[in-house]
Amino acid sequence: MPYDPSAFPPFAVTVDLVVLTVRRHALCALAVRRGESPFKGRWALPGGFVRDDEDLEQAAARELAEETGLRAHGPSVPAQDNGAHLEQLATYGDPGRDPRMRVVSVAHLALAPDLPAPRPGGDAHSARWAPVEDLLRQGGYGQDEEQAAPLAFDHARILADGVERARSKIEYSSLATAFCPPEFTVGELRRVYEAVWGVALDPRNFHRKVTGTPGFLVPTGGTTTRQGGRPAQLFRAGGATLLNPPMLRPEA
Amino acid sequence: MPYDPSAFPPFAVTVDLVVLTVRRHALCALAVRRGESPFKGRWALPGGFVRDDEDLEQAAARELAEETGLRAHGPSVPAQDNGAHLEQLATYGDPGRDPRMRVVSVAHLALAPDLPAPRPGGDAHSARWAPVEDLLRQGGYGQDEEQAAPLAFDHARILADGVERARSKIEYSSLATAFCPPEFTVGELRRVYEAVWGVALDPRNFHRKVTGTPGFLVPTGGTTTRQGGRPAQLFRAGGATLLNPPMLRPEA
DNA sequence: GATCATAGTCGTCTGCCTGACGATAAACAG
DNA sequence: CTGTTTATCGTCAGGCAGACGACTATGATC
Numbered sequence: 001m002p003y004d005p006s007a008f009p010p011f012a013v014t015v016d017l018v019v020l021t022v023r024r025h026a027l028c029a030l031a032v033r034r035g036e037s038p039f040k041g042r043w044a045l046p047g048g049f050v051r052d053d054e055d056l057e058q059a060a061a062r063e064l065a066e067e068t069g070l071r072a073h074g075p076s077v078p079a080q081d082n083g084a085h086l087e088q089l090a091t092y093g094d095p096g097r098d099p100r101m102r103v104v105s106v107a108h109l110a111l112a113p114d115l116p117a118p119r120p121g122g123d124a125h126s127a128r129w130a131p132v133e134d135l136l137r138q139g140g141y142g143q144d145e146e147q148a149a150p151l152a153f154d155h156a157r158i159l160a161d162g163v164e165r166a167r168s169k170i171e172y173s174s175l176a177t178a179f180c181p182p183e184f185t186v187g188e189l190r191r192v193y194e195a196v197w198g199v200a201l202d203p204r205n206f207h208r209k210v211t212g213t214p215g216f217l218v219p220t221g222g223t224t225t226r227q228g229g230r231p232a233q234l235f236r237a238g239g240a241t242l243l244n245p246p247m248l249r250p251e252a
Numbered sequence: 253m254p255y256d257p258s259a260f261p262p263f264a265v266t267v268d269l270v271v272l273t274v275r276r277h278a279l280c281a282l283a284v285r286r287g288e289s290p291f292k293g294r295w296a297l298p299g300g301f302v303r304d305d306e307d308l309e310q311a312a313a314r315e316l317a318e319e320t321g322l323r324a325h326g327p328s329v330p331a332q333d334n335g336a337h338l339e340q341l342a343t344y345g346d347p348g349r350d351p352r353m354r355v356v357s358v359a360h361l362a363l364a365p366d367l368p369a370p371r372p373g374g375d376a377h378s379a380r381w382a383p384v385e386d387l388l389r390q391g392g393y394g395q396d397e398e399q400a401a402p403l404a405f406d407h408a409r410i411l412a413d414g415v416e417r418a419r420s421k422i423e424y425s426s427l428a429t430a431f432c433p434p435e436f437t438v439g440e441l442r443r444v445y446e447a448v449w450g451v452a453l454d455p456r457n458f459h460r461k462v463t464g465t466p467g468f469l470v471p472t473g474g475t476t477t478r479q480g481g482r483p484a485q486l487f488r489a490g491g492a493t494l495l496n497p498p499m500l501r502p503e504a
Numbered sequence: 505g506a507t508c509a510t511a512g513t514c515g516t517c518t519g520c521c522t523g524a525c526g527a528t529a530a531a532c533a534g
Numbered sequence: 535c536t537g538t539t540t541a542t543c544g545t546c547a548g549g550c551a552g553a554c555g556a557c558t559a560t561g562a563t564c
Contacts, residue, residue, distance in 0.1 A: 009304040010262035013345070013356050052261040052354065056345040091343040091358050093265070093308040102304065104265050104356065106343045187540070205523065207542065212521095229540025230530040245500065245521075439511065457552065459513065464550095481511025482559040497550075 011093075012103045015060045016047035016155065018089060018162030019068065019110040021129065022179045022195045027166075028129040029159055030067065031151070038099055039152030043135070045159065046127070047105065060086060060108035067127065070112055084112040085178035089162050097154050109162045111178035132163050167196055172246035174216055177237035183220055185232035186210060197249050209247055215240030263345075264355045267312045268299035268407065270341060270414030271320065271362040273381065274431045274447045279418075280381040281411055282319065283403070290351055291404030295387070297411065298379070299357065312338060312360035319379065322364055336364040337430035341414050349406050361414045363430035384415050419448055424498035426468055429489035435472055437484035438462060449501050461499055467492030 019030035031043040046067040050059040061072040064084065074086035086108055093104040136156060150156050170176040170193060177184070179192045190206045210217055217235040225231045271282035283295040298319040302311040313324040316336065326338035338360060345356040388408060402408050422428040422445060429436070431444045442458045462469055469487040477483045 008264045008301040011265045011302075011356075012260045013263045013265070014260075049260040050263070050345065050356075053347055055347065056343065056356070088342055090340055091308065093302065093358065095305055095307065104263075104302075104308070104358070106345065106356070185541085202523070202525085203541075204525080204543080209522085211542095225531060225540090227540065228532070229538085230542080232541055246498075248497065248522095250523095437512085454552070454554085455512075456514080456554080460515095461551080463513095477511090477560060479511065480561065481509085482513080484512055500551095502552095 009102065012101055013050045014047050014103055014105045015050060015056060015063055016045045016092075016105045016107045016158055017060060017063055017067070017110055018045060018107060018159055019064065019084070019112060020132070020162065020166055020179075021112045021114055022192050023114050023129055025191065025195050026131045026133070027163065027195050027198075029132050029135055029163075030127060031130050031135060032067070032127040034152055042149050042152045043130070044152035045107075045155045050106075056088065056106050057086065057108070060088075060106075060110075064108075064110050068112065068115065070110070070115075072110065084110045085175065086110045089158070089165060092154055092158060094154065105158075107158045107162065109165055111166065111175065113179055113181050132159065136160055136163075167249070170196060171248055172243050174237055174241050174243060180237075183222070183224075183234045183236055185224060185227065185234060186217070187227055187232055189217075189235075193247075199250050201250075213240065213243060216243065261354065264353055265302045266299050266355055266357045267302060267308060267315055268297045268344075268357045268359045268410055269312060269315055269319070269362055270297060270359060270411055271316065271336070271364060272384070272414065272418055272431075273364045273366055274444050275366050275381055277443065277447050278383040278385070279415065279447050279450075281384050281387055281415075282379060283382050283387060284319070284379040286404055294401050294404045295382070296404035297359075297407045302358075308340065308358050309338065309360070312340075312358075312362075316360075316362050320364065320367065322362070322367075324362065336362045337427065338362045341410070341417060344406055344410060346406065357410075359410045359414065361417055363418065363427065365431055365433050384411060388412055388415075419501070422448060423500055424495050426489055426493050426495060432489075435474070435476075435486045435488055437476060437479065437486060438469070439479055439484055441469075441487075445499075451502050453502075465492065465495060468495065 017030070021028050021030075030046060032046045034040055034042050034044050046063060048059075048063050048066075050056060054062070055076075057074055057076055061074070064070055064072050064086065068084075071083035072086035073083050089107040089109040091104060091106045095102060097103065097105075135151060136159060151159065166175070176189060176192045176196070179196075180188055186207050187203065189210060190201055190203060193206070194201055215238040218238045220234045220236055222234040223231040224234055269282070273280050273282075282298060284298045286292055286294050286296050298315060300311075300315050300318075302308060306314070307328075309326055309328060313326070316322055316324050316338065320336075323335035324338035325335050341359040341361040343356060343358045345354075347354060349355065349357075387403060388411060403411065418427070428441060428444045428448070431448075432440055438459050439455065441462060442453055442455060445458070446453055467490040470490045472486045472488055474486040475483040476486055
């Protein structure tokens, strides 16, 4: 097929973000309230149009910064001590997913440590961290009526895909450390796994696994007692990004 | 951001296909020769524009049918006895990846059994199955000069991503059966793994693993001798799509 | 037809990893 | 001082994978 500039239908291309964090023992996602029709007043994933001169990952990083203030690191940006992990998730392009026009959305997945200031202040009217369980509960019932409505557009599916990606990827990679601050304890890392998977893990076997995998955790020498109990060793994420053999979730 | 129809830049959206098969003990990909500028005469991945009224997966299935005659089954189309596995791979949208205009390409991965008729006869001038090793060898040297040039656009990276997806996904899923005809032997399945991973596997341990995983293989009762040697039992793919525990590739 | 080459299939053995769980250590709250 | 909490080390049995021996059933070759 020759590339006739008039031969292709024009699309709008957006990035949508599944931003996950662990707060109070629960896996939470960032949701913004829509100020415009359609789905006015409903909760949605943050996102926006890709600009003419930017890459898809740049657009996602820009939206992430606008909504959360987080700097992102991903495939093309090496990891720093602060900032969130960012990776492409999947692309959604059903005709009719947006009633106004043909929109193709390249969804991205971002993983962030619990934010010191949960101040999402972008162009959205309001934003909040909500447990993914609440956001995905169809016809769900939150504490108030506002939370009951399902997410706008096909964002429930996008969120579900992002959560599943995170759940499976921490099995065989060091991605769970993206939910932790730069220095963390084995127990804090374990609580991340427990929140993401929604299960309880044996602290002794977990400790053996993560400390026994070479290159996964590097002791910093310090200790902390911020969880109460006996002081725990502090670690930072090591260079190993792949966990071999993987740590499989307990059977369903 | 309000959705002002004039506020977003228009994009062209295409689907590109990484179609993989196993031929003569090698993992091969479908490549088409470009008949138009830019990259005229160079090899590229098959693909085309997404139409105004079709879903991304539909567009990929249509392109696959045009190029290979294969019917696809994927997330939204249940598996049939014939046809190829189709799934979304990733989306590539660098500004400048196409010198003529802003194009976002949603790449898809298709896995097909060795085709009875390798007759790719779509709109491309010519098409061929080429070992991925040859296509990815930068400044590679094939039998003839034509094969030496790298793939057009960013298609080498897309192909590499697709190959890596296939290599990793057969570890923990039954996807390798997508490379096999409806009925196949354990040895044929093992040769698929060997070709995709580029390693030699122990036939006895492989046999134990795949026949010992419940729901993975279902014996049909028949036997075949098409490989020479002692007749082998014929199987078809069972209902299990996930392989637990996974079959990990030998260490690098 | 005997022999050989080729594949397929069944076992055995050993070492590693995991899940279950006991025991000890080091902090804090009363 | 005692109980509670969390961290960390050890032990043990079962499961699984890699290495590899043995046997079986075909076709090819002499």
